[in-house]
Amino acid sequence: MISYAPFWNQLKTKRITTYHLIYGQGISSNTIHRMKQGKDITTRTINEFCEILNCQVSDILTYVKESPAAEEKE
Numbered sequence: 001m002i003s004y005a006p007f008w009n010q011l012k013t014k015r016i017t018t019y020h021l022i023y024g025q026g027i028s029s030n031t032i033h034r035m036k037q038g039k040d041i042t043t044r045t046i047n048e049f050c051e052i053l054n055c056q057v058s059d060i061l062t063y064v065k066e067s068p069a070a071e072e073k074e
Contacts, residue, residue: 003064
């Protein structure tokens with residue numbers, strides 16, 4: 001499972017709001033919503049975030065192995 005926890009930490013560390021991303025940088029509010037829900041985003045969007053935040057992909061997302069119990073629910 002992809003986790004966007006590093007992204008939220010980057011925003012907090014750099015004091016950047018989602019409001020700024022949406023209205024100042026042109027990021028879709030739907031993209032922010034999808035990330036909050038843990039859903040997929042495109043590599044183009046990941047690239048945009050890396051440019052905006054001046055960071056690496058690993059600063060945006062990380063892979064977290066799901067537990068067997070979580071896999072059974074799907």
